[in-house]
Amino acid sequence: MSNEVDAFIAKQSSFLRPKLEELRQLIKSLVPDAEELVSYQVPCFKYHYLLVGFGVTKNSVSLYLMSRALAIKMKNELESLDGTVTTLHFAPDKPLPKTLIKKIVKARMQENEARASRRKK
Numbered sequence: 001m002s003n004e005v006d007a008f009i010a011k012q013s014s015f016l017r018p019k020l021e022e023l024r025q026l027i028k029s030l031v032p033d034a035e036e037l038v039s040y041q042v043p044c045f046k047y048h049y050l051l052v053g054f055g056v057t058k059n060s061v062s063l064y065l066m067s068r069a070l071a072i073k074m075k076n077e078l079e080s081l082d083g084t085v086t087t088l089h090f091a092p093d094k095p096l097p098k099t100l101i102k103k104i105v106k107a108r109m110q111e112n113e114a115r116a117s118r119r120k121k
Helices: 003-010 017-029 068-073 098-120
Strands: 035-039 043-049 049-056 061-064 087-090
Touching: 003 017, 003 035, 003 043, 003 098, 017 043, 017 049, 017 061, 017 098, 043 098, 068 098
Parallel strands: none
Antiparallel strands: 035 043, 043 049, 049 061, 061 087
16 A cells, blocks of 8 residues: 555545545455556556556546546547546545446556557567
């Protein structure tokens, strides 16, 4: 666990912290070897390269996809959610779309693995 990530979560509003921890644990369960760090002032997971990040807005928890190409590829699946092209926002009082988050994280893992493989050649 990252002390920086723990500190980030601890500083957030009490109504957002449980959802942040839930999102964090979901990502960690998918990528247990990923390194946790704070980058761009938000908690991130690094798997070869930055994988995904998470943070908050005033009233929501955010997932940063860190891949415009993936966001465009998944546009139809993401259009019903709040957010921008590469950032999704989740209300703290509603369940996380875990299936979709898993799909995003796994796709980002594949992107990072492919990038790492290309760099080795």
